[in-house]
Amino acid sequence: MIDLSVDFGKFYLENPILTASGTYGYCDEFDAFLDVRNIGAIVTKGITLEERPGNEGKRLFETSSGLINRIGLENIGIEAFVNRKLARLRKLGINFILNIAGKTEEDYVQLAEISQREEIPAIEVNVSCPNVKAGCLEFGTDEKCLYDLVSRIREKYKGFLIIKLTPNVTNIEDLALAVQNAGADCISAINTVKGLGVELNFSGTKVVKSLVQGGLSGKCIKPVALSMVKRIKEVANLPVIGLGGISNLNDMLEFFTVGAEAIQIGTENFTNPSIAVNLAKELAEFIVKQGFRDLKHLKEELRK
């Protein structure tokens, strides 16, 4: 057995392939396609304090090599997650990370407290949500605001704390440092890129238009993600989990090259539902074929 493990100290992965939040639900649908226990870890759908119905209207827009979504964080709420989903994840031995989101700092603090109470081993914080008390600017776009938020979560939660950064900023470096200084354990990058889909239909001179403003994901954002991961690693010492448009072995190796310790598969799960497990196999085969000792050795050579 080739050693593909990633040890973050507080959190351990058998292999470096995770599934991104929002693309794997609560991990109760993909059993049909693969053994989910073979995934490094699954990141749950973003959970808020209260149940949310999500956005009205059109939620999806396919682009060239990508997908715009505006789901609006439809989710069952933290209590329902704890009562209905948590036991199953634990019983099946699925390694998971809880993704949390909120509208106010207080929301996040309460979610952190519940995560601590329930002994959830790792949480990923979505900071791309509008901060209602700060004129709906996203938490993750202002370094002071982000520092305060992460500090308050850190006070309440002692497990492995990952902050998922948004790419919709000018200086990702400042935000990465804010997260590091506030005491987080890890950064995941990137969340979706803001995008707009425009669909036009004509009936003579009558125009029927549909505008879908949301988060762009998929293959087309990979260069943005790689650049962000590289820039974060240049200033921060925290480990980084890279994501954004990864769909094959080579994509994964590119992220390792710029400093990612692990990666997440997002949109590609929809196209290819067994990719997470297949990639782990391919990675092991590649390591053997090329003659590397293990994943650590491969990463060292990639970063030389």
Place this chain on the structure above:
Amino acid sequence: MKKHLKGIVLNIENIAKDTVRLEFSTPLESILPGQFVSILIPHKTLRRPFSVADFCLNSAFGTNNRNFDSILEENAKNKGAITVLFKLKGDGTNYLKGLQKGDMIDYLAPLGNTFTIPDNKNNPKNTASASGDITIKTTDARGCETVDRINQTVMNGTKGMDKDSEPSGAIETKAVACAIGVNSSKKALLIGAGIGIAPMLYLKKILDKKSISNYLISGFKTEEEVIKGSDGVVIGGSVIDKVQNLIDEFRPEILYSCGPKVVLQMVCDIAKKNELRAEIAMEKVMACGIGVCRGCVIKLEKDDAIKNASVCADGPVFSGAEVIWE
């Protein structure tokens, strides 16, 4: 149990204007009417969902299918065939149109739920022969039984109709139905609009097999676009205009429909007015196809509460009375 599968294209043909029928091999032993498959389109982010228009499980077919075992190892297990219909619309359907016999298809199936099938007990007129339908049963090249209805032939024979004298461009369905001696009792009325006929055709086949009397009326924009297999066809006008007459004549217990939103909405209205149950198969852009991404949700009103339902996993078939229209 849904699976990630590979199949071989067994047949692909144009069946009407911009309309293609695609048949491919499958290891599945059954698939229910209303269920769909989600086909991978190379270089596109999203798979494309297609309602099942037919499914055959037949050993005779299996023999022909063996020619393709060298192309796809898994094909040895593929004893069945799934048929889907699609209208050429965008990149996905235009890619599929270019497939040829022997090409590989990557798909997820079976996805989604199915229609409620009424039981056929306590109905003295429930069998196809008793209901007076004239049917011709044939066996096609693949060894699959097909049922071609005489009245479909009648419909297709109404070419050259003077559209000006018939403002809606519609065929007088009722008259045609009576002319061929359809009995005035049908358990199920099926309403297909455009390519929405696909799941109705498969549902009809299952109802026929279960000897549940039924009548399928379909509407198409033009004569060139007509897809065969209905008991009655409306061309140019609205299929909905015929539905009340058909309800009055056949006294169905249930309406089934698939088609554009506007048609489904009208089917639900008519069902409500007549105090009938309507089950409609809905369509929405999907990402995952299995209920996790929440991209294709609609709103349902159930037990006085409004809640989200995903078209892909909670549907695509919904009780018309529960759907809240956007």
